[in-house]
Amino acid sequence: DAGQKHFGPITCKSCGMIYTANSPEDAVQHTQYHRRFLEGIKYVGWKKEHVLAEYWDGKIIVILPDDPKYAIKKAEDVREIVDNELGFKQVALSCPSKSKIYMFVSTEKKVVGCLIAEQIKQAFKVLSEPVLDESINHEIQEHHRAWCCSTKPESAICGVSRVWVFSLYRRKGIASRMLDTVRNTFIYGSFLNKDEIAFSDPTPDGKLFATTYCGT
Ligand code: ACO
Ligand code: ZN
Numbered sequence: 503d504a505g506q507k508h509f510g511p512i513t514c515k516s517c518g519m520i521y522t523a524n525s526p527e528d529a530v531q532h533t534q535y536h537r538r539f540l541e542g543i544k545y546v547g548w549k550k551e552h553v554l555a556e557y558w559d560g561k562i563i564v565i566l567p568d569d570p571k572y573a574i575k576k577a578e579d580v581r582e583i584v585d586n587e588l589g590f591k592q593v594a595l596s597c598p599s600k601s602k603i604y605m606f607v608s609t610e611k612k613v614v615g616c617l618i619a620e621q622i623k624q625a626f627k628v629l630s631e632p633v634l635d636e637s638i639n640h641e642i643q644e645h646h647r648a649w650c651c652s653t654k655p656e657s658a659i660c661g662v663s664r665v666w667v668f669s670l671y672r673r674k675g676i677a678s679r680m681l682d683t684v685r686n687t688f689i690y691g692s693f694l695n696k697d698e699i700a701f702s703d704p705t706p707d708g709k710l711f712a713t714t715y716c717g718t
Contacts, residue, residue: 516540518669542583543613543668545605548573555683559674560608562615562683567599577603580616584666588705604684606667606676614668615676619684622661625700626651628709649709658700660688665701665708677711 511520517536521528548570555562565577581603585591606615628649662684667676685694696716704712712718 515670539583540612542579545576545607545611545613547607547611554604554687555679557679558609560606560614560676562680563605563607564687565603565605567601576613577605580605580613581618581664584616584664587666588664590664601663602684602688604680606680608671612668614671615680616664616666617662617677617680617684618664619688620661620663621688622658622700624655625658625661626653626655628652628704649704657698659698660684660694660700662699662701665711678715681715 509524510522512523513520514532514536517532517539519532519535519539521532550570551573552564552566553561554564565573567574600621602619604615604617604619605613608614628651662681665677665680681699685696685699688694699716701708701712
């Protein structure tokens with residue numbers, strides 16, 4: 503450090519929060535977020551964890567509705583972080599007893615990915631790009647995420663209600679590997695096709711990911 507002051511946004515290398523270095527309010531917010539986030543994604547592990555896949559950079563586990571309390575508690579803590587980031591407020595799972603929570607645990611024992619899958623019967627295709635209203639700023643439209651959906655139901659088996667990867671671990675194939683694992687293990691003994699999976703109300707990121715992953 504040559505003594506120069508840092509202006510503008512910086513990204514915390516541990517929690518990923520972007521904040522302004524010279525703002526005291528930001529510093530307080532960051533300290534709080536930092537602690538809560540790292541505590542939330544800390545993974546201690548337990549004896550009877552269900553490991554579904556192992557990689558050089560981590561493993562994928564699943565937490566099922568009948569798992570012990572401490573496992574469910576971890577899943578809920580992570581879900582809270584995810585919902586917070588996605589802007590979901592107290593959105594209950596449509597059917598907790600049918601939800602499976604997949605988590606990617608890094609070799610540093612942090613939950614860096616989470617995917618919640620529920621059994622469904624039907625889904626509706628997203629139609630091509632929504633008609634752009636020229637009077638509305640495009641950036642705002644993107645964030646409105648009002649995709650137009652077909653009214654014709656199509657059969658589907660697995661609904662992804664949430665998929666999330668810690669910002670500092672994105673674009674490393676973590677979401678893709680979680681989804682491969684879901685397709686491989688969601689229904690015992692069968693491998694789901696990409697068109698048997700549906701994503702609920704995706705964010706712009708989610709839509710880009712799903713489009714690439716599903717090749718649609
Ligand atoms: N922009 C463009 N393409 C993307 C993006 C993106 N933001 N994210 C993924 N892709 C495409 C790329 O082609 C990528 O391959 P490449 O990196 O070789 O180019 C491919 O999808 C596979 O991406 P992964 O690395 O497997 O995806 P990642 O682990 O980064 O996770 C996710 C993607 C989950 C969407 C992540 O960006 C995220 O957590 N975002 C914030 C939370 C969010 O919006 N989640 C989706 C909510 S919608 C829902 O839950 C149903
Ligand atoms: Zn931080």
